[in-house]
Amino acid sequence: MPIKVKLLDHTHDPIRSLYTGYRTAYSSLTPMQIDERIEDGRISREKMTDFIERRLQTGHASPLEQIWFEFGISGVTRTFSHQFVRHRVGISFEQQSQRYVKFKNATFPYTIPQSVKKAGKEEKMEAAFEKLGELYQEMLDAGVPAEDARFLLPNATGTNFKVLVNFQELLHICDLRLCTRAQWEFRKVASLMRAEVNRSFPEIGMYLQPKCGERRWGYCDEDYEAWEACPIGKKRPHKRDMFELFNSYRKGELIPLDDADYKIIEKEDSGVA
Numbered sequence: 001m002p003i004k005v006k007l008l009d010h011t012h013d014p015i016r017s018l019y020t021g022y023r024t025a026y027s028s029l030t031p032m033q034i035d036e037r038i039e040d041g042r043i044s045r046e047k048m049t050d051f052i053e054r055r056l057q058t059g060h061a062s063p064l065e066q067i068w069f070e071f072g073i074s075g076v077t078r079t080f081s082h083q084f085v086r087h088r089v090g091i092s093f094e095q096q097s098q099r100y101v102k103f104k105n106a107t108f109p110y111t112i113p114q115s116v117k118k119a120g121k122e123e124k125m126e127a128a129f130e131k132l133g134e135l136y137q138e139m140l141d142a143g144v145p146a147e148d149a150r151f152l153l154p155n156a157t158g159t160n161f162k163v164l165v166n167f168q169e170l171l172h173i174c175d176l177r178l179c180t181r182a183q184w185e186f187r188k189v190a191s192l193m194r195a196e197v198n199r200s201f202p203e204i205g206m207y208l209q210p211k212c213g214e215r216r217w218g219y220c221d222e223d224y225e226a227w228e229a230c231p232i233g234k235k236r237p238h239k240r241d242m243f244e245l246f247n248s249y250r251k252g253e254l255i256p257l258d259d260a261d262y263k264i265i266e267k268e269d270s271g272v273a
């Protein structure tokens with residue numbers, strides 16, 4: 001079951017909408033006047049993206065809620081879907097029903113994880129699913145409603161979504177689900193959603209990163225052991241180390257090497273009391 005994600009629709013022009021939102025907050029112009037200036041070219045695309053970039057470095061997030069994206073998602077499992085629907089703010093889901101959609105021909109779509117294949121257990125898993133498919137069909141044929149026959153189906157069963165999500169929530173989902181601590185299937189869906197946004201709107205797609213990304217928090221707040229084991233951890237600091245460094249700075253234990261570079265020195269070596 002290949003996972004597919006497609007950006008079906010979106011706010012007509014997210015850059016223009018974001019700019020107008022932010023500008024309205026910081027300008028004496030009305031939103032209509034700002035819009036007119038965009039329309040007649042007085043405010044260029046470059047100016048809009050520059051301004052948005054600077055705003056995105058602050059905590060001013062409400063304009064991000066006014067930008068929306070609609071995705072079609074297929075070939076995912078009920079394992080994924082259970083996690084996906086835990087996101088509750090700024091996102092709306094339509095999911096294929098197991099009450100109104102009956103699987104046919106004594107079979108159902110499913111995914112076998114790579115780890116199961118690597119462990120050489122693929123065939124056994126498939127055989128179990130084949131048996132479940134047969135019993136599922138038997139129950140339907142015996143008049144059991146689909147809403148009850150589905151009690152047999154495993155977490156691996158396939159499902160499809162159409163979702164609407166605003167940009168603020170999409171950033172949050174990527175914060176959590178692009179993290180190497182997230183489940184592989186959710187990481188895959190999040191990275192495909194990011195790729196879709198990036199394809200059409202790279203100016204804002206680049207902010208879709210795991211939470212440790214330099215355009216997001218810039219540090220990891222997971223368990224220290226998890227950070228040590230994470231490949232991205234080699235590039236991005238852990239929160240604990242950042243605070244230790246900051247405390248050293250406050251205590252005067254850091255000396256500047258140049259404007260931007262600092263080195264921790266031993267107190268006795270430096271002579272700092």
Ligand SMILES: Cc1cc2nc3c(=O)[nH]c(=O)nc-3n(C[C@H](O)[C@H](O)[C@H](O)COP(=O)(O)OP(=O)(O)OC[C@H]3O[C@@H](n4cnc5c(N)ncnc54)[C@H](O)[C@@H]3O)c2cc1C
Nearest residue numbers: 083085086087088089090169172173176177179181182183
């Ligand atoms: C790696 C990982 C492991 C997980 N493991 C488990 C697990 O073992 N068991 C389990 O049950 N769940 C688990 N979860 C799910 C997790 O607990 C949340 O349910 C999930 O991340 C969605 O919640 P959210 O707060 O991000 O929701 P969202 O709706 O995406 O939240 C968006 C933002 O709004 C805030 N928000 C949402 N609702 C409220 C509210 N009512 N009041 C105030 N602020 C609000 C959130 O804090 C967040 O900042 C896991 C998640 C991850 C990423």
